[in-house]
Amino acid sequence: MGEFVISVEELRKEFLRDRPVVNGLSFSLRRGEALGLLGPNGAGKTTVIHLLLGLTTPTSGKITIFGLPMPEKRVEVLERLNFASAYALLPSNLTVRQNLMTFARLYGVARPREKIERLLSELEIGPRIDQVTGQLSAGEAARLSLCKALLNEPEILLLDEPTAGLDPDIADKVRQLLRRLRAERGIAMIYTSHNMRDVEEVCDRVLFLRKGRLLVEGSPEEVVRSFRCEDLEKLFIQLARERKQDLPGAISEEHE
Template structure:
């Protein structure tokens, strides 16, 4: 599935959170969305998920306009999302949470899917534990399992490794990388972790004050701005 954004604007009471966004993410590619806090990344992801209504413009998933309710539901069936600001019910066990979301996404052979994900993400021993009792690294892996429960064709990752220790962060990055390759998943990754973006993303979009100010591959951006790595390139662009 592909994502096409056409002439997208979002205004909140006179404040322009997103201004004239135009981009396309091809099926099976991983694209990074970089920018300082408040630059419009979450608003953009919110509009792609259908949670926020654009003021102007279109979000087309596989050429379907998600503003049409029927399209929104059929697209959401094949999409999923993870964010450190969104949690799963803490009082439910890991297994109960995965069952609930598996049924919500109408996953076939749900128990097999849960077993596979729990094996892959080392969650087997926590299946009966309450989600709220897990460490932040373990919770993050449960959220990742939830976001993959429907084998999504599009995955929106909003800072997927925020607040994780380096080891767990690396594990999650490797898993996402392998998963995307294996399943030809289209991924939009919003992150502040430059090494993560360098490692995972084929294409990077830099956002500032609601606009995309530059885009390209990691190497192209570093070369174009005469810097030695992505972090320095990012700092140059946001401070200009």
């Protein structure tokens, strides 16, 4: 694995005083690595993504991306990464082409028309280029969101539940695409999902969060093995329900 592209140290975020959503979280991401952020609702996964994007500012702690401090160097960092989420749709009243042209210009993409046509074709939604975005199916909208996320050839992709609401066929196509992108372009990814199959197929390493704290870290196989579970889904349920002191493989934290 290559050098670190993201480094997070003792990250803490409180929206209400003394009620941290992210609490002393430290992790790093290497070039080309796919990291899964797992955890039940309210674990802080999406907040971590928003903190990495500079959409939210940390209460304390340090985020460094490409060696640059975030959110201070937000624009320089965001030029080199991208983001897709099932919850951040592109404007439904614009056509696919208009949406992608807007973002291509925002990211300063060279030869945007050719780039857009090629990406849409790769994602099998080429014929939809002049259709209004609101008329796309959920699967097509998810692929459009990925298309937007790939416009600037990012070195890091932040994916917040990219397969949420997709049927198994489309979800599988999205996973295949992500694996291919990693293999061909060495893109590093941070991936949040409630679909453990996604995580097992796409991620090299997972961080399991609960109440904003890191509970377990390792490769999907390692963490499943260390907790003597059948698969990641069973482990997810176990980790989400059990008390931390009852979990033999959990990371100890002195300030808890």
